[in-house]
Amino acid sequence: MAAIGRRLANAVMSDLLHRVRARQLRRFDFDRDEVLSRAVERLSRSRAPGAHSPLWTDARYGWGNEKWAAEEPYLAEVVRSAEASKGPILECGSGLTTVLMGAVAARRGIELHTLEHNPAWHARVVAALGHVDASTTVVHLAPLRDYGDCEWYDAPVDRMPNHFALVVCDGPPASTRGGRGGLLPTVREKLAHDCSILLDDANRAAERELIRNWSLALGGAAAINTTSRGFARLTIGGR
Secondary structure: OHHHHHHHHHHHHHHHHHHHHHHHHHHOOOOHHHHHHHHHHHHHHOOOOOOOOOHHHHHHHHHOOOOOOOOHHHHHHHHHHHHHOOOOEEEEOOOHHHHHHHHHHHHHOOOEEEEEOOHHHHHHHHHHHOOOOOOOEEEEEOOEEEOOOOEEEOOOHHHOOOOEEEEEEOOOOOOOOOOOOOHHHHHHHHEEEEEEEEEEOOOOHHHHHHHHHHHHHHOEEEEEEOOOOOEEEEEEOOO
């Protein structure tokens, strides 16, 4: 009970700190591009900070699209996971996480492969990456295609590395037939035997079911963070 209480207290404190920082940024009308640039520059030269850091709020504000952009706890989890990844990273759905992980991946010399189905969004993310050192990141324009039981990215599997150590899954959109369930049928053989999968929006029923299904299929253990939209980490011990 004491551990649960500490986690709740930390979550409340973290949320308060991010709210205060967000108000500061909006009140004084900081230049968004400059704020994002500073956040990315820090990640390109030093280790990612903890979840309480204002860097995550700065990155969200700088990126814009705050209603849909990844939330601070998830951003911190994603980027710190990229810091610890033992091999290449696969990202399903692009956005702010692509830019931040791209800086980390370049610094660490590991590959980041991102799948994006929307041409306009793909163009925005690629343009943003052009302003940072993200030399080991590739954003694949991968339209959604029919796989029979589901729709999912038309991933260039033959041009992607083997043994992805980390998967960051925030796409395709929930309205897609089968949601995010197309991950395993299409790229399972590309996953390392001990990889981790981060799944956003874990407070939704469909994502909770996916977590259960993937745990059974991959023999992994899941931990769920219920903060706001929620996210889950599935740690796989073998296939």
